[in-house]
Amino acid sequence: MASFEEAETEETVTCLHMMFYHPFQQEKQVFRHLNFYKREQLRADEVAKFGRDGNICHYILVDARVSRIQFSLQLFRKLSGSELCFEIKNMSKRTKLTVNNLELGYLNKIDLPLKCMVGFGDYQILMHVQEGESVDFFETFLELSQVSLLQEQYLPSLQPIPEHGISPSLFYSQAINPVEKPVEIDENEL
Amino acid sequence: MASFEEAETEETVTCLHMMFYHPFQQEKQVFRHLNFYKREQLRADEVAKFGRDGNICHYILVDARVSRIQFSLQLFRKLSGSELCFEIKNMSKRTKLTVNNLELGYLNKIDLPLKCMVGFGDYQILMHVQEGESVDFFETFLELSQVSLLQEQYLPSLQPIPEHGISPSLFYSQAINPVEKPVEIDENEL
Numbered sequence: 023m024a025s026f027e028e029a030e031t032e033e034t035v036t037c038l039h040m041m042f043y044h045p046f047q048q049e050k051q052v053f054r055h056l057n058f059y060k061r062e063q064l065r066a067d068e069v070a071k072f073g074r075d076g077n078i079c080h081y082i083l084v085d086a087r088v089s090r091i092q093f094s095l096q097l098f099r100k101l102s103g104s105e106l107c108f109e110i111k112n113m114s115k116r117t118k119l120t121v122n123n124l125e126l127g128y129l130n131k132i133d134l135p136l137k138c139m140v141g142f143g144d145y146q147i148l149m150h151v152q153e154g155e156s157v158d159f160f161e162t163f164l165e166l167s168q169v170s171l172l173q174e175q176y177l178p179s180l181q182p183i184p185e186h187g188i189s190p191s192l193f194y195s196q197a198i199n200p201v202e203k204p205v206e207i208d209e210n211e212l
Numbered sequence: 213m214a215s216f217e218e219a220e221t222e223e224t225v226t227c228l229h230m231m232f233y234h235p236f237q238q239e240k241q242v243f244r245h246l247n248f249y250k251r252e253q254l255r256a257d258e259v260a261k262f263g264r265d266g267n268i269c270h271y272i273l274v275d276a277r278v279s280r281i282q283f284s285l286q287l288f289r290k291l292s293g294s295e296l297c298f299e300i301k302n303m304s305k306r307t308k309l310t311v312n313n314l315e316l317g318y319l320n321k322i323d324l325p326l327k328c329m330v331g332f333g334d335y336q337i338l339m340h341v342q343e344g345e346s347v348d349f350f351e352t353f354l355e356l357s358q359v360s361l362l363q364e365q366y367l368p369s370l371q372p373i374p375e376h377g378i379s380p381s382l383f384y385s386q387a388i389n390p391v392e393k394p395v396e397i398d399e400n401e402l
Contacts (some may be wrong), residue, residue: 066319067268067281067303075257078257091257098301099319106319113257113286115347128347129256129289129296157305157318 035161036106038070038095039059043149043167044085053166061161068097070162074115081164089114095134097160107154108134108161117142123174139171146171151187168172184203216334224344225351226296227251228285229258231338233357243356251351256296260285260352263303271354277333279304285324287350295343296350307332312383330359336361 044052055076064070064080071079075090083092091113097106111131112119119126120141126132140147148171154160236244245266254260254270261269265280273282281303288298301321302309310331311314316322330337338361344350 066262067284071257094257097319098321099317101316101320101322125288126291129287130291131288204254 028054033156035063035156035159036097036154037161037163038108039163040149041150041165041167041171041178043148043171045097045144045170047166050085052083052088053086056164056166057168058164059164063159063161066158066160068096071113073178081162083145088195090093092117092142093119100133100155106157108151110134110140114142138210141160153199166173223346225253225349226287226344227342227347227353228298229340229342229353229355231340231355231357231361233338234334235334237356241304242273242275242276242278244274244335245355246354248354248356251353253349254349256287256348258286261367271352273335279306282307282332283309283330288320289347290323298341300324300330304332304333305369312347362400 042056044050053144069080071091071094072081072083072095073091074081074083074088076082078091094111094113095108096111098109099106102201109131110119110121110126112126112128115128119130120139121132121176122135122138124132134149134151136153137150138148140149148167148169214320232243232246232293234240237243260271261281261284262270262271262273262281264273264275264278266272268281284301284303285298286301289296299321300309300316302316302318305318309320310326310329311322312328314322324339324341326343327340328338330339331338336357338357
């Protein structure tokens with residue numbers, strides 16, 4: 023066994039954090055096949071597919087309204103730089119995929135922003151890339167939100183990102199215990 | 213059985229023609245696992261992978277100098293148009309991939325030109341996209357060249373492409389019966 027001194031230098035791994043929300047998760051359990059709060063490692067050449075068909079998709083959504091493959095994510099490196107980036111592609115002929123405010127049709131793809139809101143149908147996914155060094159692997163880390171992510175504190179354009187991204191725990195605590203927004207009360211109710 | 217009148221309108225399928233050349237094919241038979249002169253159909257969501265590892269790659273190159281996955285090809289549609297395009301990505305950490313004059317490093321990708329010369333190591337592949345209507349499938353058609361493709365008549369920049377591409381048969385006949393280039397003879401030999 024290689025000793026601590028002789029072992030290869032440990033590398034950080036690029037991790038794609040994804041926070042999922044669906045308004046009927048409680049009743050329909052559409053996310054029942056997703057492994058939440060567990061880092062999963064994929065090879066750099068693997069395509070992460072999300073959809074209804076478990077024979078093709080690793081990330082399965084249990085919902086008859088979801089396409090066999092809804093969308094896919096894969097790693098690449100820009101010609102101009104060395105850092106790893108993600109590309110997202112809409113694989114659904116039926117449903118548009120939105121990435122922040124951009125609408126993707128079938129087989130349209132774009133480079134995934136470091137932090138963005140992805141949506142299709144009733145699904146909301148807040149994605150956030152935590153950059154790492156390894157070029158052999160990447161990881162995914164899925165979280166579940168009990169509240170809609172279409173709130174001010176989640177919208178990418180309104181929330182500045184610290185230089186090294188937000189920590190998973192902060193990301194998590196925001197979703198489970200969202201900050202209460204002040205409720206406007208009608209004068210007549212007072 | 214549906215009658216001819218009731219059958220769905222037949223669609224043309226986007227076909228990626230690839231003509232392969234390797235200087236030591238005769239001795240090494242590096243292409244022995246490729247199915248030449250046979251159209252192969254893939255689903256629009258499938259990634260066509262070329263490399264040494266038959267567990268991952270559908271298109272196997274029998275050569276110890278080739279990476280487990282050398283490069284990959286996949287369909288997409290541009291945001292601005294409806295036509296199908298291909299993206300090519302270098303999956304080799306060891307070897308650069310050239311697309312015409314552009315050099316791609318590991319995990320670099322570009323949109324594949326309609327006609328282009330792809331290279332890595334001693335390998336030359338002349339690629340040519342024949343556009344089709346179907347958005348569910350694409351096809352590949354592989355050909356073998358006995359002569360180097362780095363000759364004037366194959367170089368994309370020197371050969372104008374007719375509006376609807378060149379026919380496979382023309383593509384094929386050019387490779388098997390290349391036009392003889394005039395040989396320069398030294399004055400002293402006369």
